[in-house]
Amino acid sequence: MRKDLATPQVESLVRVRIERQNSRLGRETTARLWAILDEAVLRRTVGSVEVMRDQMRKLVEASEQPNVTVELLPFSLGAHPGLYGPFVILTFPHPTPDLVWLENPKNSVYLESPSDVDNYMDIFDQLRGTALDPSETRTRIVRISKELEE
Numbered sequence: 001m002r003k004d005l006a007t008p009q010v011e012s013l014v015r016v017r018i019e020r021q022n023s024r025l026g027r028e029t030t031a032r033l034w035a036i037l038d039e040a041v042l043r044r045t046v047g048s049v050e051v052m053r054d055q056m057r058k059l060v061e062a063s064e065q066p067n068v069t070v071e072l073l074p075f076s077l078g079a080h081p082g083l084y085g086p087f088v089i090l091t092f093p094h095p096t097p098d099l100v101w102l103e104n105p106k107n108s109v110y111l112e113s114p115s116d117v118d119n120y121m122d123i124f125d126q127l128r129g130t131a132l133d134p135s136e137t138r139t140r141i142v143r144i145s146k147e148l149e150e
Contacts, residue, residue, distance in 0.1 A: 011047040018058055033062075034069040036127045038082060042072075042144045049148045056145040060138050071131035072140055080130060081123045089120055 045052055063070035073080055088101040100111040100120045111117065132140060 007047065011051050014047050014051050014055065018055065030067075032067045032069075034071075034128075036071045036073060036082065036124070036131050038073045038080075039075045039140070039144075042141060045148070052148055053145050056141050060141050063134060063138055069134055070137055070141075071128065071134060072137040073127060073131050074140070077130055080127060082127050087120055087123075089117070089124060 042052075042056065059070060062068050073082060086103060088103075089098065090101060091098045097112060097114070098117050100117055102109045102111065111120070131137070
């Protein structure tokens with residue numbers, strides 16, 4: 001999150017993202033989302049406790065949709081390949097090639113070469129292999145939400 005934003009601005013941006021997620025995840029679609037999150041994103045408060053709890057509730061609700069899988073990398077895992085930064089793998093029906101989307105505070109980069117996509121698919125598979133399963137993830141998210149201080 002940008003350091004030049006005040007708390008009300010951060011909360012407003014979070015709400016906009018939640019509304020966008022609701023509009024995309026709340027409808028019938030053939031699109032599939034598989035998200036692997038580091039536990040740190042749930043424990044580092046951004047905005048208010050109320051916003052964090054609402055985000056976690058929405059995350060649990062989204063994870064119960066048949067086209068959405070959410071898994072969590074617990075702190076106990078230690079270092080993992082996901083620490084290099086966030087990435088999104090976009091897969092498409094043949095003949096459209098798959099690609100990787102890397103986002104940072106300044107810009108976005110798309111990687112299209114098959115070797116780059118394969119590299120990130122390998123990282124994704126490693127993360128999947130060490131993450132909590134979806135049921136354990138939901139349980140952990142609910143627990144963390146309850147632990148948040150008011």
